Amino acid sequence: MNPGRQTFLKEGTGNGVGELTTEGLSVGQNQVSLELRNLVKRYGSVAAVDDVSLVTKPGEFITLLGPSGSGKTTTLNLIAGFLTPDSGDIYVDGGPISSVPPHRRNIGMVFQNYMLFPHMTAEANIAFPLKRRKLPAADIGRKVGEALDLVGLRDLGTRYPRELSGGQQQRVALARAIVYNPPILLMDEPLGALDKNLRESLQIEIRRIHRELGTTFLYVTHDQGEALALSDRIAIFKDGKIEQVGTTTEVYDSPTTTFVATFIGESNIIRGQADSKRSALVAGPWTLALPAGTTSTGHLAILVRPEKLSLGGVALGRNSLRGVVIESVYLGSARRISMDVRGVGRLVAYEPAGSSLGADAGSEVEVSWAIDDAVVLAERSHPGSSDEDGDDDAVNESDETEQLPDQQSPGSNSLKTMEDQ
Amino acid sequence: MTHGGRRWLWVAVTIIALWLFLPAFAVLPMSLNNTNRMSVWPEDRSLRLYDQLFGEPQWTAALTRSFRIGAIVTVLAVVLGTLAALAIARGYSRARRAGLNALILAPVIIPVVIAAIASYSLYLEWNIVGSERALIFAHTSIAIPFVVIPVLASLRGINPTLEFAAQSLGASRASAVWHVTLPLIRPGIAVGAFLAFMQSFDEVVLSLFLTGPLSRTLPVRMYSALIDDLDPTVAAAAAVIILFTTVAVVSIGVSRLSEARGAH
Numbered sequence: 164m165n166p167g168r169q170t171f172l173k174e175g176t177g178n179g180v181g182e183l184t185t186e187g188l189s190v191g192q193n194q195v196s197l198e199l200r201n202l203v204k205r206y207g208s209v210a211a212v213d214d215v216s217l218v219t220k221p222g223e224f225i226t227l228l229g230p231s232g233s234g235k236t237t238t239l240n241l242i243a244g245f246l247t248p249d250s251g252d253i254y255v256d257g258g259p260i261s262s263v264p265p266h267r268r269n270i271g272m273v274f275q276n277y278m279l280f281p282h283m284t285a286e287a288n289i290a291f292p293l294k295r296r297k298l299p300a301a302d303i304g305r306k307v308g309e310a311l312d313l314v315g316l317r318d319l320g321t322r323y324p325r326e327l328s329g330g331q332q333q334r335v336a337l338a339r340a341i342v343y344n345p346p347i348l349l350m351d352e353p354l355g356a357l358d359k360n361l362r363e364s365l366q367i368e369i370r371r372i373h374r375e376l377g378t379t380f381l382y383v384t385h386d387q388g389e390a391l392a393l394s395d396r397i398a399i400f401k402d403g404k405i406e407q408v409g410t411t412t413e414v415y416d417s418p419t420t421t422f423v424a425t426f427i428g429e430s431n432i433i434r435g436q437a438d439s440k441r442s443a444l445v446a447g448p449w450t451l452a453l454p455a456g457t458t459s460t461g462h463l464a465i466l467v468r469p470e471k472l473s474l475g476g477v478a479l480g481r482n483s484l485r486g487v488v489i490e491s492v493y494l495g496s497a498r499r500i501s502m503d504v505r506g507v508g509r510l511v512a513y514e515p516a517g518s519s520l521g522a523d524a525g526s527e528v529e530v531s532w533a534i535d536d537a538v539v540l541a542e543r544s545h546p547g548s549s550d551e552d553g554d555d556d557a558v559n560e561s562d563e564t565e566q567l568p569d570q571q572s573p574g575s576n577s578l579k580t581m582e583d584q
Numbered sequence: 585m586t587h588g589g590r591r592w593l594w595v596a597v598t599i600i601a602l603w604l605f606l607p608a609f610a611v612l613p614m615s616l617n618n619t620n621r622m623s624v625w626p627e628d629r630s631l632r633l634y635d636q637l638f639g640e641p642q643w644t645a646a647l648t649r650s651f652r653i654g655a656i657v658t659v660l661a662v663v664l665g666t667l668a669a670l671a672i673a674r675g676y677s678r679a680r681r682a683g684l685n686a687l688i689l690a691p692v693i694i695p696v697v698i699a700a701i702a703s704y705s706l707y708l709e710w711n712i713v714g715s716e717r718a719l720i721f722a723h724t725s726i727a728i729p730f731v732v733i734p735v736l737a738s739l740r741g742i743n744p745t746l747e748f749a750a751q752s753l754g755a756s757r758a759s760a761v762w763h764v765t766l767p768l769i770r771p772g773i774a775v776g777a778f779l780a781f782m783q784s785f786d787e788v789v790l791s792l793f794l795t796g797p798l799s800r801t802l803p804v805r806m807y808s809a810l811i812d813d814l815d816p817t818v819a820a821a822a823a824v825i826i827l828f829t830t831v832a833v834v835s836i837g838v839s840r841l842s843e844a845r846g847a848h
Contacts, residue, residue: 245748246835265751266759278749291763294752339753349752 168399194221194377195256195346197242202251204237211237212248213403224373224380227399228426235383239349243272243380249370266295271340271378273349275355277332279324283310285335286320292343310338313372337369341376350382354389366370366392371545387427391415399423415468421540423559424466431472431510432540447506451482452534464540471536472512474500474528483531486510491522502528615814615823622816633820639657643817646805647824653716653801654785657723659781664724665731666773670761673739674747692729699726700793707771707794714796721792723784730783731776738767738772771840778832786825 197219204212212234219225221524227235240246241254244265252259260268263518289310293303311317314334324332333353340348353369354362370393373380385392389412390397398408407414407423418424421432435446437460438455444451444463453465477483486504497513500522504510512530514522522528610624615633617626637643668688676679691699703722706712712718742765750760766773788803795804802821809815 243748243752245751264756266754266756267750268752269754270752272749272752274749276743278743278746278747280746280750280764291750291755292753295759343754505667 176219192427195379196221196254197347197379197381198254198257199238200252200254202238202241202253203249204234204241204246204247210403212241213576214251214570215403215405216251217398217408219379219381222377222379224370224382224393224395226382226384226394226397227400228384228387228390228397229406230291230385230426230458233400234403235385235400236351237403239272239381239383242347243270243349244268266555268343269343269486271343271345273333273340273348273353275338275352277329277336277356278323279332279336279339281324284321284323285316285327285338288321288324288335289339289342292339296343299498306342310342313341313375314338314368330365333357333365334368337372340376341372344376345378347379347381348398350380353382354383362389369393379500391427397427399426401426410412417538418466419541421464421466424538424540429469429511431467431469432464433467433507433510433537434462434464437461449484449504449506454535454537457539459539459541465537466540467510467532467537468546469511470513470533472510472530473532474514474522474530477529478531480535481531481533482537483529484510485527485529488522488524488528490524498522500528502530504530600673600724604843611819611822611826614819617816617819620814621818622814633817636817637820637824640817642800643805643821646800646802649716649799650785650802653719653723654781654814656720657727657784658777658781660720660724661727661731661783662773662777665728665776665780666735666769668728668741669732669735670765673736674744688732689729691726696726696789700790703790704793713794714799716799718794719784719791719799719801722790723787726787726790727762727780727783730779731773734772734779735769736772738769742768771843774836778836782829 195249197217199215199217200214202212215234215238217225227238229235237246241248244260244263248261251522252261254260255268278330279285279525280291283291286307289307290303293306298306307320308317311320314337316334316338319331321325324335327335333356337353350369354365358367366389369380369382382390382393393413396408396410397414399406399414401422407419409417411486414423419429424430424432433444433446433451435444435449435451437444437457439460441457441460442453444453444465451465453463484504484507488500488502489509490501492499493516496516498516499511501509501511501512510530613625614622616629617623618628618630618632619626637647665688672681672685672688675684691791701723703718703725707713707718707721712721720723746768747757747760747766750764751757755763786803787801788807791801791804792807795801800808802825806821807820809818809821
C-alpha cells in the first residue's frame with residue numbers, strides 16, 4: 164500500500180503528523196482503507212465485541228447499526244484506541260494500529276454529547292488538535308476559519324459551548340474533529356441528543372461534509388432511518404457480532420436473517436416448513452410458493468415488505484392469503500392495513516390511499532404478493548441473546564447517555580450533561 | 585414554607601451564626617487593649633498590641649515563619665493531593681482506587697496527638713526535630729487530604745470522556761489532563777490550597793511537639809504567650825488571623841459565586 168499514508172504511525176508530533184494536516188480541508192487527498200480483523204473485546208464472560216471483521220473502502224460512509232448493547236460503540240472505541248482488543252487487530256492502509264496510542268492514531272471522533280471543552284471558546288476548541296500538532300499560529304487561524312465556514316458557524320467562533328445550542332455545539336465538535344484532516348472520522352450517535360428536526364437538517368449537512376472531504380466515515384447509530392439516509396453501506400450488529408454488511412438497498416431488499424429483516428424497515432415474517440423440493444412453504448393451513456433459487460429446506464422464514472403486499476389480486480405468480488383486518492390507518496399518501504392471518508399471525512400492508520377495497524376493520528380480505536418479492540431468511544438462533552447486557556458504552560461507563568437521547572434540550576450546555584451522568 | 589415560618593428560619597440562622605462566630609470576633613475588641621490585663625471589652629484602648637506584634641522579633645519571626653511554612657506546605661499538598669485525586673478518580677482498578685482513597689484520607693481520622701507522638705519519635709531518629717523541614721513534612725501529610733477531598737469532588741463533576749476526546753484530537757494522556765482536566769478542576773484546587781494553608785497555619789499539636797524555642801510558629805508562640813507569660817499581644821495575633829481568614833473565605837466565596845453565575 165501507499166507508504167506515504169502511514170505517516171501518522173511515526174513517533175512524535177513533528178513532521179509526520181504535520182504533513183497530513185497542512186494540506187488543508189481538501190477533497191480526496193486523504194483516503195485510506197480501514198480493516199477490522201477478528202476483533203474481540205470481553206468484559207468478564209460477556210463478549211461485547213465478538214469476532215468482528217470489516218473492511219471499509221477509502222472514502223466510504225459506513226454505518227454500524229444495532230440496538231443498544233450490541234457492541235457498535237465498543238467497536239468504535241477499539242478503533243479510536245480508548246479500549247484495547249483482547250484479540251484481533253485493526254489495520255489502517257495495511258498497517259496494524261492496535262499498539263498505537265489514541266493520540267497518535269490521527270483518527271477523528273465525534274461524540275454523542277459533543278464533548279466540547281467547556282472552558283474554551285468554539286475557536287479554541289477547534290484549534291485544540293492543531294495546537295497539539297504544533298502548527299504555526301497563522302495556519303491555525305486560517306484552518307479554524309475554514310472549519311467554521313464548513314459547518315456554517317463563521318460568526319459564532321468566540322462563543323463558549325454553553326452559549327451555543329445543541330445543534331451548534333455538535334457542529335463545532337464536527338469542525339474540531341475534521342480540522343486536522345483525519346483520514347478516518349468516527350461518529351458515535353452524534354445526533355442522538357438532538358431533536359428530530361435538527362437531526363434531519365444535520366444529517367443533510369453530514370452527508371454534504373462527507374462528500375466534500377472524501378474522508379472515510381464510520382457512523383454509529385441505533386436509528387435505522389438515519390442509517391438508511393446517510394450510509395453507503397451498513398453493518399448490522401447484534402450481540403457483539405456483525406449480522407450482515409451491505410449497501411442500504413441490499414440490507415433492505417435482501418436481508419439474510421430475521422433480525423436484519425425486522426430491524427430495518429417494517430417487515431412481515433412468515434415462518435413455516437419447506438418441502439423437500441424447496442418449492443413450497445407450508446405455514447399453518449397455507450401452502451405458499453417459495454421464490455426461485457431457494458436453497459434451504461426444513462424450518463424456514465420468508466420476509467415480505469408491507470409495500471409488496473396488496474389487497475386482492477390473485478394472479479399467476481402470486482401467493483395469496485386470507486385474513487381479517489384489525490386496523491386501517493390513513494397516512495395521507497397510503498393506508499396502513501394490519502390484518503390477522505390464521506396460522507401466520509399479523510401482517511401489515513401499505514395500500515395506495517385511493518384504493519380502499521373493503522379494508523374496514525373486521526372485514527375479511529385477500530392479500531397477495533409476487534412470489535419472487537419474498538426473501539428467504541436464515542433462522543439463526545442466538546442462545547442467551549439478551550440485548551441489554553452488553554457493555555456497549557464502555558468509555559462513558561454507563562449506557563445512560565445512549566438510553567436517554569432526547570433528555571437534552573438544544574440550549575443546555577455540555578457541562579450539564581456531564582453532571583447528569 | 586409560610587411567610588412566618590421563613591421569618592423564624594432567619595431568626596434561627598442568625599442565632600446560630602452569632603453563636604458560631606461571635607467568640608472568634610471577640611478578639612477584635614480584645615486586641616485594642618492598652619493594659620496588660622486581658623479583657624473582652626477594654627476601657628483603655630490603643631493599637632499598642634499591634635505595635636508589639638509587628639515590632640517584637642519573637643512575634644514577627646513566628647508570624648513570617650508560619651506564612652513561609654504554610655506557603656511551602658500549600659504548594660506540596662496541592663501538587664501531591666491533586667495527583668492523588670487524579671489517581672483515585674481515574675485509576676484503573678476499583679480496589680486500588682478504594683485503597684488509595686482510604687490511605688490518603690487516613691490523616692484526617694488518626695488523632696493528631698498520636699500522629700504528633702509518632703512523627704516526633706521518627707524525626708528524633710532522623711535528627712530533624714526543631715527544624716522547619718520537620719514541620720513542613722508533618723503539615724504536608726495532614727494537609728494533603730484537605731486538597732484531595734475538594735479536588736475529587738471537582739473531578740466527579742467532569743465527564744471523563746472529555747479526556748478521551750482530547751486524546752482523539754492528538755493530546756497524550758498527560759497533555760489531556762493538563763489542558764482539559766486541570767483548568768476544569770481549578771475551583772476545587774483553589775479550595776484545597778486554602779484549606780491546606782489553613783491546616784498548616786493554625787496547626788498547634790504537631791507544632792508543639794516538633795518546634796524548638798528557635799522555630800516557633802505563630803500558634804505555638806500564641807499558646808506559650810498565654811500559658812507562660814499571659815502576654816496580651818496574643819489577642820492582636822488572633823485578630824490578624826481572623827481578619828486574614830475572613831478575607832480569604834469571602835473572596836473564595838465571591839469567586840465561586842461569579843463562576844457559577846458565568847456558567848448560566
